[in-house]
Amino acid sequence: MGSLILTLKCYKPLASIKFSPFINSFHTLQLRPPKPNNRRVFRCFSTLNSSPNVIDDKSNGKTDGDDKPASASTQLWLYNTMSRKRELVKPKVEGKVGMYVCGVTPYDLSHIGHARVYVTFDVLYRYLRHLGYEVCYVRNFTDVDDKVRCIVAKMYILFERAVGFGVIEIIARANELGEDPISLSRRYCEEFHQDMVDLHCLPPSVEPRVSDHMPHIIDMITQILDNGFAYRVDGDVYFSVDKFPEYGQLSGRKLEDNRAGERVAVDSRKKNPADFALWKSAKEGEPFWESPWGPGRPGWHIECSAMSAAYLGHSFDIHGGGMDLVFPHHENEIAQSCAACNNSHISYWIHNGFVTIDSEKMSKSLGNFFTIRQVMELYHPLALRLFLIGTHYRSPINYSVVQLESASERIFYIYQTLHDCEKALSLLDAAALKDSIPPDTVTSINKFHNDFLASMPDDLHTTVVLAALSDPLKTINDLLHTRKGKKQAMRLESLAALEKTIRNVLTVLGLMSTGYSEATRLIIKYFMLQVLLQLREKALKRADLTEDQVLQRIEDRTVARKNKEYEKSDAIRKDLAAVGIALMDSPVGTTWRPALPLALQEQAVATS
Structure with missing residues (x-):
């Protein structure tokens, strides 16, 4: 592959950096113009000295994660799309995990397909933290869209299905509304944030936006060109897939499958129809940025490669997104990241299944989608979250009113049971509770705990955990409402232990706010009552x-x-x-x- 000139910087620890979920840092970069190159010399794309890298490796160069075996209680097995099998997660830096999840293109309200992606990775984020890992979770906003060539709105469906992700998207939507594209995208970023708050999704460590990272993107494209993996055509820059023999390793597709007419735009200037854009020259009426190749904007795929490298380095642990991103987006990310630095390596590629309607993928291009807001008009956000995690994250989930109604009924039962329990416990001084609990309660708690320990590390089987909730919830109701239960010895001690165990698990699943895990009983009871009232209001509205x-x-x-x-x-x-x-x-x-x-x-x- 030729010689490698390594210019990757040593990174500062994430712990010293304060990240805001709403403010994105922007770092200046001294651009280097492309240099004539007669021989292929590799140099790694380097993040800036001021760029925050999440993982601080203080293990004397040990980055394979094998220096200390994980204990059974901290083990996590995830299905890796790259290897097509479940693998034990071994972070590159002990005790720390870097995770990048592809974010939305904010040009409209997000739909429940988006909700599934970010609820899935929120569960993973929460569970990693539960295991004791320090996690840097990076989720971007694609507020500069590369496939926005078609301005004729009535041709939207035809072209999006032919060309791929978001043909009109931000620019066409902005033209339709008479709004500046960047202003429009920032407005919908805030709408997305509100949806995530409603769905109990924790804010990521950082949320970079493409418009704030143009220097990083331009620098990476420059290095891909210098390393001989791309070529220039009339102000555009294309990646040459023929120069990257490993192309197709993630999706399993062969180059001959990637011909024009499916998801690859027809362009006679390409050396190979499967070549994809790194930089697109400016078109009239579209926003643009200056570059060594003239004014333009980045291609869709390069954005995530540049931003993940800027915050996590070229080698990190988890890259995730929906199943629809395996090809071409993630496949192209791998190619261009390796072309910029051949030390680039992502350990685990994690993808969630589709949300379907009548066995067909839900998408805006097909017109068969529901926005998160539309669903939450009639159903509580927690009901939607329960519906989404009620199916294993890699399996398709079929959207139906029956499923949502069932989830709504279930979340009401859970919260009503816990509220009744809190009400009973609030009448007693906590100091009066004994330290021990009856053997039957111990058995119930241990069984539930063991189900949790067996299911969550096994590729996040939330469905098993949700089913296992039934027994401890029934035990609480028996203690509260049956004649036999009310007479049981150490009844209140049992209620307190069961309620705390359930509440802790619900917090890991994101079905209870994190802040209430250690709150006073009065605050917890008030919070639960508010959820119950909201669920009743939604039910009345549906009726x-x-x-x-x-x-x-x-x-x-x-x-x-x-x-x-x-x-x-x-x-x-x-x-x-x-x-x-x-x-x-x-x-x-x-x-x-x-x-x-x-x-x-x-x-x-x-x-x-």
Whole structure:
């Protein structure tokens, strides 16, 4: 491959750097123009001295992660798309993990396909932190879009399906709204942030934006050219796939499969139809940046290579995204990153499955998508999150009202159980609780804990953990509401231990706010009550009823029962159940809770 001139800098530790999820650092870079080169000399793309690198290797050069075996309690196995098998995660730097996840192109509200990606990697981020790793999680914004050539909006679907990711996107959307493209993208970045907050996704360590990292991108392209892997054509710069024999290693595709007419734009100037753009010359009416090749903007793929290298270096642990990014995006990232520095290496490529509707991928280009906001109009964000993690992250998940209704009912049950438990415990001084708990409670907690320990390290099997919640939740309800449970010895001690165990697991799954894990019981109870009230409000909205209307129907039913008009009382109960309002009778009166509507219950039974 020729000689290698290594110019990669030593990095400063991430711990000394304060990252804001909303403010992105911008670092100046002295650009070097392309130099004539008669022989192939490699030099590594180097991040800046001032660039924050996340992983500080203080292990005397040990970077293979094998110097100290992980204990069973900290082991994590993930499916690596590159090797096509589950692998034990061994960070390059002991105790620290660098993770880069491809972010959104902010030109409109995000859909639930996006939600699945970022909920998936939020669970991974949370679990890595739970295992004790110091994680630098980098998630970018592609606020400069490379495939924005078509300005005719009515041709959107045709061209996006032919050319690939986001043909019109930011620029066309900005033209449509009469708004500056950068201003529009920044506005939708904030909308995305709000969606992530609602979904309980923790902010990444840093969120670089393409528009703030143009010098890094230009420098990387320059080095790819200098290393002989790219060529210039009329102000454009293309990567030559023929110069990179390993092209296709991630996706398993062969070069002959990558011909024009599928996802590769037809351009007779290319040496190979599969060659892809590193730099696109400026078009009229589009934003541009100056470069050694003239004004223009970067290609889509180079952006992530440059930003991941700027924050994590050329060699880091985890690179993730949706399954649709395996080819061409991640395949091209590998090629250009290795072309810029042949020491480039990502240990684990992690991809989540699609969200489908009627077995077809959900996407804006097909017009069969729902935005996160549309779903949250009718369903609580926690119900959406539970729905998304209720299927293993690598499997496709079929969007359906039945699934969302079931998730909504389940999250209400979880929070109602914990709220009732907190209510009982809040009446007692914590200091009065004994240190021991009954053997039956110990067995229940240990079983749940063992299910968690067996499932999460095994490629994040959240589905098993969610199913395992049933037993401890049932035990809590038995202790709270059954005659036998109320008489059990050390009942409150059991409730406290069970509730804390469940709450800790829910925090790892992102189904409970992190800040409440160590909060006072009064604050926790208030938070849980707010979630329950919000779930009830959403249920009323779906039923097209108000709280007063439901209470009036409950009163009518009570009167009918007193008058022994049982047919009428049953009809009222059935009418409410049909729209997802379940009535619960008790010695102190009748209350209601959200439930799966009757028709959907029948549909769920038929499906199962």
